[in-house]
Amino acid sequence: METANVSRPVVSVVDLVKRYGDVLALDHFNLSIDKGEIFGLLGPNGCGKTTAMNCMLQLLTYDKGDIRLFGEPMLPTRYDLKRRIGVVPQQVAVFDELTVAENVDCFCALYVPDKKRRRALVDEAIEFVGLEDYRRMRPGKLSGGLLRRLNIACGIAHKPELIFFDEPTVAVDPQSRNSILDGIVRLRDEGATVVYTSHYMEEVEQICTRIMIMDGGRILAQGTNDELKRGIAVGEKIVVELPGAPDARGQAAASAVRALPHVIGCEFANGQLSATCEASERNLLDVLGALKAARVAVGRVYSEPPTLNDVFLEITGRELRD
Incomplete structure (x- = not known):
């Protein structure tokens, strides 16, 4: 009987x-x-x-676990696998005495x-990161952003199949x-x-297929961007400007909104009312109705979907960048 060809991760x-020492840096990470x-x-x-990335690259020893890249055991001596990998480290790692x-x-x-093939690859990498006009400059003359681009060019020039950023x-x-x-x-x-x-959630939301x-x-949670957001109670945030509303009137309006079904919390500060709601098609209508009943003048209204920071806050009880 034929076995189906299942692609390996x-x-x-x-x-x-x-x-x-006594610090558990990775706790049964999968x-x-x-x-x-x-x-x-x-x-x-x-x-x-x-730490997880450096263990995968065999740059750090670890206490327990199995690591496979391209379906093969990753070991310190697996240079055949390492040739298929590119690394762009957090700290810029280039030689100051050499040009770009x-x-x-x-x-x-x-x-x-092979020098001839390498020459073509170097040209392609420099063009890829937009450093054509800086080929003969040394790193010390480059801005921080251009240095980062050079760091990337150094890590990807050999056309790796797997790249760690x-x-x-x-x-x-x-x-x-x-x-x-x-x-x-x-x-x-x-x-x-x-x-x-990254610890920049906006970037991860923008480019990543899974998170x-x-x-x-x-590991606190993983999935696609949408899957992570569907897994928390927050469905949307509604922000309403209440121009000219005195503090007492604004606090009363917040109490009225807080009593609505599907509203998780509501605060009033600096002339702005912020309501956190569960997923519901009536959230905006209900909030505006409560404000009308409270007889407060409504200015601009914003409705925002949950963010990855909302996911992190609900799971851990703190902001992502605390």
């Missing part, structure tokens, strides 16, 4: 445990990523994202010995951030699988 991690995904590891600084082009060539040479947009300007995020999506479209670690929320070395 590009990344498979089972029951990974990592300790630093992960499975399919080919062509941009998988986001989301969580505050120190939650275990970088020389830096990219230097990192590419670790994987591609560790906080690649830290301390960069909005234009460079957008360029980096667009570039990561293009890499996925060209066939790469991406692991993306894992971590804290304290543990």
